[in-house]
Amino acid sequence: MPLRFQKPDARPIIGALIAAAFLFSPSFAAQAGPFVGLGGAWSGTGVISSNDGRSERMRCQGRYSVADGGSSLSLRLNCASDSYHFDANSGVVVGSGGEITGTWSESGTNATGAVNARATQGRIAAKIAGPGFTADMRIETAGNHQRVQIRPSGAQIKSVSVDMRRV
Secondary structure: OOOOOOHHHHHHHHHHHHHHHHOOOOOOOOOOOOOOOOOEEEEEEEEEEEOOOOEEEEEEEEEEEEEHHHOEEEEEEEEEEOOOEEEEEEEEEEOOOOOEEEEEEEOOOOEEEEEEEEEEOOEEEEEEEEOOEEEEEEEEEEOOEEEEEEEEEOOOEEEEEEEEEEO
């Protein structure tokens, strides 16, 4: 039986996936231009798991645009499962202290939110927030592969895991 997510419950997932897509740098250290070399197309698959034990596979495709010497990134991301589809856009920048901040939006639910993250030694810890929800995210990168794990708070979704590769 496919998972049927209510759109408000899926918002933490949308925000977290968008944020994850922005943090795809294999050499993501607190340095200038961490997004250099990320421009272009990416795709991958993942699993959404609900609190009642059900899970559903999803597919994602993204297009990344890098600017300002690699210190800013914009994204268009499309993800779909058997029971859900979203089309998201976002932009993030790296501050002088290495903090990553930005915003995201999803056109189907008219949802918006903020991204705040820190990176240390190839691992990224982020907090995704929007009206009425938050989600924690952990990201590990190795070369052209990245695994993103998301744990929303207060939603029917228990976790999301996505593996992305450069196309």
